[in-house]
Amino acid sequence: MKRPPLLPCLPGYNFDSKIGQTKFNRSQQFDKIHDGVYYLSEKLKSGIGGESSPFTRPSRYPSIYPRGEDQVLPPWLAFDGQRLMFKAYFQETVQERWEASFQIRVVTISFFLEDGTIKVSEPAVDNSGLEQGVLIRRQRIPMPDPVRYRFYDILDLNVGKEPEFFGRVYKIVDCDKFTRRFLNRIGIPVPDPIDIPTDPYIERRKTEIFPKKPNRKIDSLGKFLKFDRKILRFYGYWDDTESEHGVIHDLEIHYYLADDTIEIKEHVPPNSGRDTGFMFLRRMKIPKFFSRIEPIGAEDPFTMLNVLGENNSKSYYVVDPLDTGRLSRDYYKDNDLIIGAQISVFGRKVVITDLDDFTKKYYSQKYGLDDFTPLERADVKKDKTTCYSVEKIIPPYNGFGSYDDSLGNCFTVTPQAPKVDFVKFYYHDKQGFDSHVLRFRAKMISNIPENSERHFIIRVYLMDDTVSVFELAPRNSGFKRCLFQKRMPVMLPGQNIYTNKKPKYYVPSDFYVGARVNLCGFHFQLTSADIYALRYMELHCDKFPKSNIKLIMEKLRKALKPIYKDFIRDYSPAPMEGDMQIWEYKKLREALCKYLGDNITEQEMITIARHYSSHEKKDFYSREYVRRLVHTELTRFLWDDLDRLTEAIHHWDRSRSGYLPRSELYTILRGCRIPIDIELLNSMLDHLHKNNEGLIDCCDLLRFMNTKIDPVTPVLPVNVKTALWWASEKEPDCGAGMDWCTFLKDLDLKDDENDESFTSAYNASEVKEK
Known part of the structure; x- marks a missing residue:
């Protein structure tokens, strides 16, 4: 039954609005996507019988922008995690306080765009006495209208509006940046922020907690945080030559910007006869005017008048707020320290002569100074302060033990073992299959026929330059196959060892094929070397000049230049099939011995033969x-x-x-x-x-x-x-032959046309004869 709202509720004024209605079904809340799949619809649904529902809210408000052709997403997906934030306050009546009848409470109103819910929370305030936090949990808040099912929406919240939530009126005064931009984009203007009225209770509390007297404690935390670990460094001196046996002290002044304290260190030269420490003055504040040492407690910030209480645990102190009789003292600051300044350090006159780079930059930025010319010290007696290094006189070697062992006992009373070169040991010790040991075959040189036929293996250890000799004695020779000389460093012959100078020892570069060495009185001639030794010396040719192919070819170039034609005529090999010409190793040896004689060694010949080997040199791995x-x-x-x-x-x-x-x-x-x-x-x-x-x-x-x-x-x-x-890597056999063309190309002596014509004619004649 329905009636017009302006007619009284009397018989005859009511009528049935469902007269003639034939449909009484309720509208469906589920829509069908396809066969067998249903989902909850968000479209507007009609009431019973198809009539419009009086409490159905519109799905969206009209927009000032036309709707595009893109698919419209549901709000719970389009605005997921987004909310509008409003700052508001409400006035609450206070009955318990006579000095303030109300108080202002600031809250935050959050409107969630995904479902239109609202949450009201109050930020925490220290010592407020209130249970702050969430005042209204997240929910849809109905409007105080006689019409049911009407809730607060986005149009009802804006700056300046006063929404009423469950009987409490809130005044919105401001919103955040996102909220202001969002409302402006959908066509809702947002007014400027409104000031929140003052709370009388908060103002009264500020007056109560304000100190009745000024704080006498100086807050140094801010200065400490700004200038911590920033130190000004000055260089100066203190002239103490007027006193008996006085000298000029070199000082280093450190000024700490964090607390204006000064620390002074002294540079005591070695062997100066002064056994004092380096600290000249500990870190402290230095007064400008010093007359006497103050008693204990003079620098305390408070002046205590009395102690009240029964015992130490329940006592308190009464201090003098006026500091009667307290004398203010002036201390040195950073503006008092500059080049040429003279400061009094408890009666000692210290003159500043120079600054470091950080201090110069600090004074240039703060005080605008740019002249930092160092100050020379005046009246410096160099004969008293200059120290001379005295060369240690080492006694001569007495022959007991090794030279390094005896030398170590000259410096310390307690015997110590000789120091080992660990850097050389690290790089030249055995590393896997790389032994760092050079092996040579040698024979003894002696006037005794039996000794001249003896053969040995000489090992040179690169890690400490020691040498060991092993004898290769055949059977029924009268000699034993054993270690001939243990591993040890060997001195060079012909030097006086009983002096204070360290004797010289054999080094690895003294060992090469063809060399003659004197090991502890026995003369040996090195006849050959293993492949490892030859390859190692070639790879490290900067330390082994006898295996340096560049130096060897330079020596050959100088020796063969005047007789180059004769060399080509006498030792040019016969041409072979192809472009390569093979030069036998015995021809190389014969030519080098003929033209260079004793100026070339067997090691250098082997190096040439290995470098210009006729075998094709292939990379072990590409x-x-x-x-x-x-x-x-x-x-x-x-x-x-x-x-x-x-x-x-x-x-x-x-x-x-x-x-x-x-x-x-x-x-x-x-x-x-x-x-x-x-x-x-x-x-x-x-x-x-x-x-x-x-x-x-x-x-x-x-x-x-x-x-x-x-x-x-x-x-x-x-x-x-x-x-x-x-x-x-597999090494080529150097005795098979040499590449003659490559050898002549690197020799680089074909500078004139006569040489080329002579060589070509000679080769042509050889071919014709054959």
């Missing part, structure tokens, strides 16, 4: 295979730090040339902890491109190690410690 091994190791250890390696190379390459020595690149790669073995690392450096000076191309190194650009197929991991070791 560049591509080594690159595949490197990429396999980098991928296996998940290495991806190429940017750091590039930065390190740019740091070392200060000239920006793009080339670095092998030693520096080795240091960089080891410092960046590249996860590859040393043998593989050395093999990679051997295959990189180099310039004429022998420097390695850094760009080629980065391209070689880049696993993303131009990747290669991985290979099966191998034992690189043995597979890539340089001594495991």
Whole structure:
């Protein structure tokens, strides 16, 4: 039954609104997506019988912007996690306080866009006496209207409005930046913020907690946080020459900006006769005017008048708020310290002569000073302060023990073992199959016929330059196959060892094929060397000049230049099939002995024969295979730090040339902890491109190690410690023959046309005769 709202509720004024209605079903709340699948619909639903529901809210408000063609998302998905924040307050009546009848409480109103719910929370205030926090939990808040099912929405919340939530009126005064932008975009203007009225109770509390007297404690925390670990350093001196046996003291003054304290240290020279410590004055404040030592408690910030109480645990102190009789003292500050200033350190006159760079920058920025010329010390008696180094006189060697052992006993009373060169030990100790031991075959040189036929093996240990000799005695020779000389450093012959100068010893470069050595009175001639020794000396030709092919070819070039035609005529080999001409090793030996004589050694001949061997020299592993091994190791250890390696190379390459020595690149790669073995690392450096000076191309190194650009197929991991070791490569036999054409090309003596014509004519005649 319904009636018009303006008619009285009397018989005859009511009528049935459902007269003639034929549909009485309720509308469905679920829609059908497809067969068998239903979902809860958010569309507007009609009431019973299809009539409009009086309490159905519209799904959305009209917008000033036209709706696009994109699919409209539901609000719980489009506005997920978004809310509008409003700042508001409400006035609460207080009956318990006579001085303030109300109080202002500030709250935050949150409107959640996804479902239209509202939450009201009050931020915590210290010592408020109220239970603050969430005042209204998140929910939909109905409006105080006679119409039911009407809730607060986005249009009801704005700056200046006064919504009523459950009987309490809130005044909205401000909103956050997101809320203001969101409302403006949907066409709702937002007024400017409104000031919150003052709370009389809060104002009264501020007056009560305000101190009745000023705080006498100086707050130094801010200065400490600003100037902590910032120290001004000054250099000066204290002239004490007027006193008996006085000297000029070199001082270093430290001024701490955090608390204006000063610390003074003294630079006591060695052997000055003064056994005092380096601390001249501990860290403290230095007064400008000093007359006497103040009693204990004079520097206390409070003046105590009396102690009240029954005992120590229940007593309190009465201090003098006026500090009657307290004398103010002036201390040195940073504006008193400058070059040329003279400060009084408890009666001692200290003159400042110089500053450090940080102090100069500080005074330049704060005080605008730019002249920091150091001050020279006046009246300095150099004969009293200058110390001279005295050379230690070492007694001569007496022959007991080794020289280093006897020398150590000259400096200390307690005997100590000689120090070992651990750096040399680290680089030249045995590393896997690399023994760092050079082995030579030698025979004894003696006037006794039996001794001249004895053969030995001489080992040279690179880690400490020691030498051992082992005898190879055949059967029924009358000699025993045993250790002839133990491992020990051997002195050079012909020097007086009983002096205070350290004697000289044999070094590895003194041993080469053809050399004659005197080991403890026995003369030996080195006749041959093993493959390891020859290859090691060739790889380290800077330490072994007899294996340096560049120096040897330079010696040959100077010796053969005047007789080059005779050399070509007498020793040119016969041509063979192809372009290569083979020169026998005995011809090389004969020619070098003829033209150079004693100026060339057997070691240098072997080096030439090995370098120009006729055997084809192939790389043990190709560049591509080594690159595949490197990429396999980098991928296996998940290495991806190429940017750091590039930065390190740019740091070392200060000239920006793009080339670095092998030693520096080795240091960089080891410092960046590249996860590859040393043998593989050395093999990679051997295959990189180099310039004429022998420097390695850094760009080629980065391209070689880049696993993303131009990747290669991985290979099966191998034992690189043995597979890539340089001594495991097969060496060519130097006695088979030499490449004559390559030898003449490197000799580089074909400068004039006569030589070329002579050589070509000679070769043509030889071919014609054959």
